[in-house]
Amino acid sequence: MAPSFSDADSMFNFVVRDGNGVKGLADLGLSKVPQKYVQPREERIDKLNATLNNNSPIDLSKLDGPDHDQVVEEIATAAETLGFFQVVNHGVPVELLEALKIAAHSFFGQLAEEKSAYRKGVSLARWCSMEQVLRQRKRRHWSGRTISACVILMIVKPAKFGLKNAEQLFNTCISREVALEFLRISIKMVRKLVEILMGKLGVTLDDAKIDALIGLKMVNMNFYPICPNPELTVGVGRHSDLGTLTVLLQDGIGGLYVKVEENMEGKKQEAEWMEIPPIPGALVINIGDTLQIVSNGRYKSAEHRVRTTSVQSRVSIPVFAIPKGTEKIGPLPQVVESDGVALYREVVFEDYMNNFFGNAHGGKKSLDFARIY
Numbered sequence: 244m245a246p247s248f249s250d251a252d253s254m255f256n257f258v259v260r261d262g263n264g265v266k267g268l269a270d271l272g273l274s275k276v277p278q279k280y281v282q283p284r285e286e287r288i289d290k291l292n293a294t295l296n297n298n299s300p301i302d303l304s305k306l307d308g309p310d311h312d313q314v315v316e317e318i319a320t321a322a323e324t325l326g327f328f329q330v331v332n333h334g335v336p337v338e339l340l341e342a343l344k345i346a347a348h349s350f351f352g353q354l355a356e357e358k359s360a361y362r363k364g365v366s367l368a369r370w371c372s373m374e375q376v377l378r379q380r381k382r383r384h385w386s387g388r389t390i391s392a393c394v395i396l397m398i399v400k401p402a403k404f405g406l407k408n409a410e411q412l413f414n415t416c417i418s419r420e421v422a423l424e425f426l427r428i429s430i431k432m433v434r435k436l437v438e439i440l441m442g443k444l445g446v447t448l449d450d451a452k453i454d455a456l457i458g459l460k461m462v463n464m465n466f467y468p469i470c471p472n473p474e475l476t477v478g479v480g481r482h483s484d485l486g487t488l489t490v491l492l493q494d495g496i497g498g499l500y501v502k503v504e505e506n507m508e509g510k511k512q513e514a515e516w517m518e519i520p521p522i523p524g525a526l527v528i529n530i531g532d533t534l535q536i537v538s539n540g541r542y543k544s545a546e547h548r549v550r551t552t553s554v555q556s557r558v559s560i561p562v563f564a565i566p567k568g569t570e571k572i573g574p575l576p577q578v579v580e581s582d583g584v585a586l587y588r589e590v591v592f593e594d595y596m597n598n599f600f601g602n603a604h605g606g607k608k609s610l611d612f613a614r615i616y
């Protein structure tokens with residue numbers, strides 16, 4: 244029998260405590276989402292009012308040929324304007340991308356009891372409903388995700404953590420080799436992109452400095468169950484990513500929207516939302532807050548959000564490349580010198596991160612923590 248959710252806690256218990264996730268709600272076959280998931284009008288995503296980003300994906304293999312400079316230009320321009328672009332010929336084999344998407348579906352397709360082996364406090368490879376993260380919020384997101392910063396630690400050194408179920412996770416959903424390969428190639432690409440973007444600022448960073456910017460890697464798996472009311476809900480609300488760069492694998496369903504605040508001439512305009520459409524074989528790259536700070540505002544950390552879907556469940560797998568907590572993050576001196584002013588102060592990344600996760604912030608307010616002007 245379907246649970247009745249007579250009070251605020253009973254639904255939370257069903258979704259979080261009992262490990263059913265939002266998927267559990269979706270599986271009840273509700274004809275309308277519970278009120279808690281209905282977003283205020285200004286947060287809803289109006290598909291018909293959004294534009295489509297029809298930029299061609301950037302072909303990274305051309306970095307090794309005569310078109311090198313043009314490709315560098317395309318990358319820098321995208322980072323300076325939208326803060327989002329897509330890449331092909333990135334080195335991750337298509338079969339590997341497919342295996343990752345299947346793994347995400349198979350993880351979330353497990354029974355609540357099976358997934359509970361990975362719940363917070365039980366396993367370092369943990370999964371949670373967005374609710375767990377967003378309990379304080381008035382309105383909830385129609386999605387679930389694994390928080391797998393620790394998965395990465397485990398795929399590298401599972402024994403160190405004494406976690407038997409790390410093996411189990413990787414046997415059930417994906418082989419450790421596949422996950423590691425994705426991480427390895429993605430990070431190689433991130434390193435290259437950081438070098439290129441820094442180069443365009445006139446700065447050459449040594450390996451240690453690049454490591455400082457991308458020292459931690461987190462891989463999440465996001466799951467957006469079928470939703471009866473995509474027009475009323477959000478999969479993930481407006482936010483920017485906190486790190487340096489994010490590499491995102493999205494499946495073919497679509498629903499990722501980026502806020503466009505400037506027109507082609509770089510002038511402020513009334514914000515519009517633009518969909519980043521799925522392109523088979525491509526990976527999405529976006530700039531995070533850290534890179535905006537380090538570049539003194541030259542590269543744009545893009546505000547984005549995700550629509551829910553009524554057709555088929557959607558998965559996405561972001562790799563977040565972020566600094567280590569102890570790193571100090573601030574505008575690069577060479578850039579400040581040429582700009583004549585520092586727009587951000589130097590912050591310890593851990594403080595930035597605590598502020599980022601500790602406060603419900605709509606959009607890009609997270610950057611205010613470091614902003615001077």
Ligand SMILES: O=C(O)CCC(=O)C(=O)O
Nearest residue numbers: 465479493499549559561
């Ligand atoms: O699912 C997506 O397309 C994007 C997810 C996202 O923005 C995130 O995990 O930070």
Ligand SMILES: [Fe+2]
Nearest residue numbers: 482483484547
């Ligand atoms: Fe994001």
